[in-house]
Amino acid sequence: MSALDVLSHFEVFKTADAWASLATLTGLEIVLGIDNIVFLSLTTGKLPKSQQPLARRVGLSLALFMRLGLLFTITWVMGLKANLFTLFDHAFSARDLILLGGGLFLLAKSTHEMFERLEVEPSEDDEKKGGKGRSSFAWAILQIVILDIVFSLDSVITAVGMARDLSIMSTAVVLAVIVMLLFAGAIGNFVNRHPSMRVLALSFLLLIGALLVAEGMGQHINKGYIYFAMAFSLAVELINMKLRTRQAAPVQLHERREPLSGRREGATP
Template sequence: MELLSNPEIWISLVTLTVLEIVLGIDNIIFISILSGKLPENQQKKARQLGLALAMITRVLLLLSLNWVMGLTATLFNPGDWIGVSKEGLLEKMAISGRDLILIIGGLFLIYKSTSEIHEKLEGQDHQVEGGKVHSFSGVIFQILILDIVFSLDSVITAVGMADEILVMIAAVVIAVIVMMVSAGGISSFVNQHPTVKMLALSFLLLIGVSLLAEGFEQHIPKGYIYFAMAFSVLVEMLNLKMRAKSKPVQLHNSPGNADYRE
């Protein structure tokens, strides 16, 4: 009851929930694109299961805070392998468990985004890649891999913003519920508009590069990334609105023109 009556707890809960939703947008986009490869009757199930796995992963990581924070300890330093002093650049390149996860996750996201963009440009069937039909379990496995990466970043952020474990868990659960409710609409919108889908894949590629840089201790302020994404979305929304109102150009001597004469 003491927690419920503390205004600072409520402020932390609201702030952290909003932040978790913002950080979860890229997760929704990734899940929407992967689930779109499945038959229509399996897509909703894949989205809900993927987000449920994200929530479970984040809660488990929050309950293992000692282990999570231990991931920030240095595992090795490249300078040790080549007999160079750890001072300067090599000191900043010290690799921790968190760094390894971010590097692997970033490389995976870059690979998936690039292959998806290539697939769309080549015009291959959305359910076939390399002659193989996408399986439900295969899609869920890929979602799970990225859930772990996104969850690690989310949990470390939560630890830095709140002191109470119950507040962190509550924020994660509320954020995932909001994402579950909105995932269907976001998925339909992304899949129905090819240019939006290409933009979303570009976002994922950008996030993959960001994760890779973060793994090598090259910090890119997330505010810059999210501002660029928001500005791109605004421009794309204006383009969609303009295309919806525009009419195809009619040549003077085309059958569709009122002045057309045979």
């Protein structure tokens, strides 16, 4: 491919409509990437701290390559919507099966993590390793890859529905992943530092899992309702955290002292 061929792909950005489409699609891809970041934070949080940054970079890099790979095989992706078989009066496609499997995996993963965090007491071996239920690097990456397939499919189908030019779609995906790379570390550290945020993140993944199962069964639910509910819960929890911080060091009020002259006048001889 010559330099002229490369430049011809970017001629689409000469129009204001293209830039507006790129900005809208990038913003939407970032929002859809919240699922990725939350799952990534919880999964890498069980690794030793020295391995967490590498795992986040590997996970998001794989997400980028999967999204770009699916974009460049867009004909195959759209073919995933073709019906394969009918069960319980619902025609299932390959996309439905992927979403259904991913949703069930998220439900099982979130439920297990919540049970482990709230009900299981850490053993001496876990404490020596630095935490409860430390996982291996390979197992963490495998889980990230499984969910990357599901989230990437959702992301690419959304991109195709909003833009028709491959240059705009691929640029939006790259920009969204760069933003996720910049903020994934800070979000992950914040979630792992606060137990209440970890439970909130697991609740979010439970909702996303239920949403994916519903999508796989042909029931469309607007993700905006899920994001609004979680944003509201996050805002309430941030306020509670602020109040708990203030209560940890309450202001000490001093007793009112009478003037020294008044005490002398009222004193008994």
